[in-house]
Amino acid sequence: MTRCPKPEMWVLYSAGELADRPRRALAAHLESCDACRREGRDLARGLEAMESLEREPALRPEMLETLQRRLRVAAANRPTRPRVITLVARYGWAAAAAAVFVAALVLNLPKPTVPAALPGNHQAESLQEVAAAIELLRVADNGTTPLPPQNLFPAGRQNELDLLLELDDAGLLLDYLMSQDKLQG
Amino acid sequence: MALRDKDSDAQERRLAAYAPRVYGLLVRMVGNRDTAEDLTQETLLRAFRAFETYRPEGKFQAWLFRIARNAARDWLRRRPLEPALGLDADWPERALASPRRQSRPEDRLLHGERASKVEAALRRLPAPDREVLLLRYYGELAFNDIARVTGEPLGTVLARAHRALKKMADLVPEEES
Numbered sequence: 001m002t003r004c005p006k007p008e009m010w011v012l013y014s015a016g017e018l019a020d021r022p023r024r025a026l027a028a029h030l031e032s033c034d035a036c037r038r039e040g041r042d043l044a045r046g047l048e049a050m051e052s053l054e055r056e057p058a059l060r061p062e063m064l065e066t067l068q069r070r071l072r073v074a075a076a077n078r079p080t081r082p083r084v085i086t087l088v089a090r091y092g093w094a095a096a097a098a099a100v101f102v103a104a105l106v107l108n109l110p111k112p113t114v115p116a117a118l119p120g121n122h123q124a125e126s127l128q129e130v131a132a133a134i135e136l137l138r139v140a141d142n143g144t145t146p147l148p149p150q151n152l153f154p155a156g157r158q159n160e161l162d163l164l165l166e167l168d169d170a171g172l173l174l175d176y177l178m179s180q181d182k183l184q185g
Numbered sequence: 186m187a188l189r190d191k192d193s194d195a196q197e198r199r200l201a202a203y204a205p206r207v208y209g210l211l212v213r214m215v216g217n218r219d220t221a222e223d224l225t226q227e228t229l230l231r232a233f234r235a236f237e238t239y240r241p242e243g244k245f246q247a248w249l250f251r252i253a254r255n256a257a258r259d260w261l262r263r264r265p266l267e268p269a270l271g272l273d274a275d276w277p278e279r280a281l282a283s284p285r286r287q288s289r290p291e292d293r294l295l296h297g298e299r300a301s302k303v304e305a306a307l308r309r310l311p312a313p314d315r316e317v318l319l320l321r322y323y324g325e326l327a328f329n330d331i332a333r334v335t336g337e338p339l340g341t342v343l344a345r346a347h348r349a350l351k352k353m354a355d356l357v358p359e360e361e362s
């Protein structure tokens with residue numbers, strides 16, 4: 001390297017944030033360039049000066065106590081979050097896809113093509129996602145989201161749905177919804 | 186339920202461990218220890234409530250210090266008009282008090298003198314340049330993480346760091362070995 005690198009490169013060099021190859025190239029340049037050596041020295045001094053500051057300054061014990069108390073209160077006031085919501089939050093994209101699928105079922109739209117031969121684990125995951133999406137709809141606003149329209153279920157079958165929701169068995173639930181969809185169709 | 190409780194405990198502990206560093210950043214951003222204490226609490230509570238938005242693939246410190254930096258900037262925007270940073274006369278000494286690093290009186294004195302010069306030099310930097318150095322030092326963030334925290338291009342962050350470090354080198358005498 002004959003030309004001097006941009007000054008910003010020396011920031012990365014001095015801070016140890018360069019990959020091995022550019023770092024070696026800059027080190028080689030330093031050996032033959034007084035101006036860059038001065039530049040590097042200045043930046044290293046600036047970084048060293050910062051080290052005079054206490055990185056973890058002492059905090060007043062009363063302040064820490066207050067903080068811990070407020071954190072405990074915040075923890076106690078955290079809304080209880082069913083595990084299914086955690087999963088939905090974590091796998092939001094899959095839950096969104098599942099929610100669209102469920103909405104299509106509920107609205108009695110033409111049924112999307114379901115892949116016939118999903119591997120066992122994937123199929124189980126898909127079913128769980130569908131169940132999670134249904135539960136999310138119900139739990140997200142403290143149960144005020146209505147269940148699917150009553151006319152989707154024959155008279156006297158609502159209890160079956162409630163039971164299936166309680167059992168939290170995604171497979172049974174999906175089978176039930178699919179069969180009801182066929183009945184309606 | 187038990188899992189959630191364990192999660193909360195772990196999150197509380199993790200956040201509390203960062204309280205001194207968050208305070209270190211904030212006290213130098215707002216220049217007032219009482220405000221910095223309030224903002225430290227506000228930052229950690231905000232982080233606790235928003236823990237779900239933290240993605241494990243991102244750097245935890247970057248996420249946390251972004252919240253702290255935003256809290257400080259919000260406060261600086263809202264504050265009543267008054268003389269600028271550094272008027273809390275005793276804050277450097279208090280902020281620097283550390284039984285661990287200053288065990289002997291003579292060390293404490295030397296360290297305190299140099300630290301005061303560093304504090305004074307920091308206060309002479311433009312706020313955005315100072316912020317880059319503080320995020321680097323207290324958050325131990327790489328410069329590309331700092332760019333994400335501040336929302337500026339990496340080149341701008343490096344230019345700020347370059348200017349700030351040169352100024353620090355000019356203003357703070359070399360440490361005698």
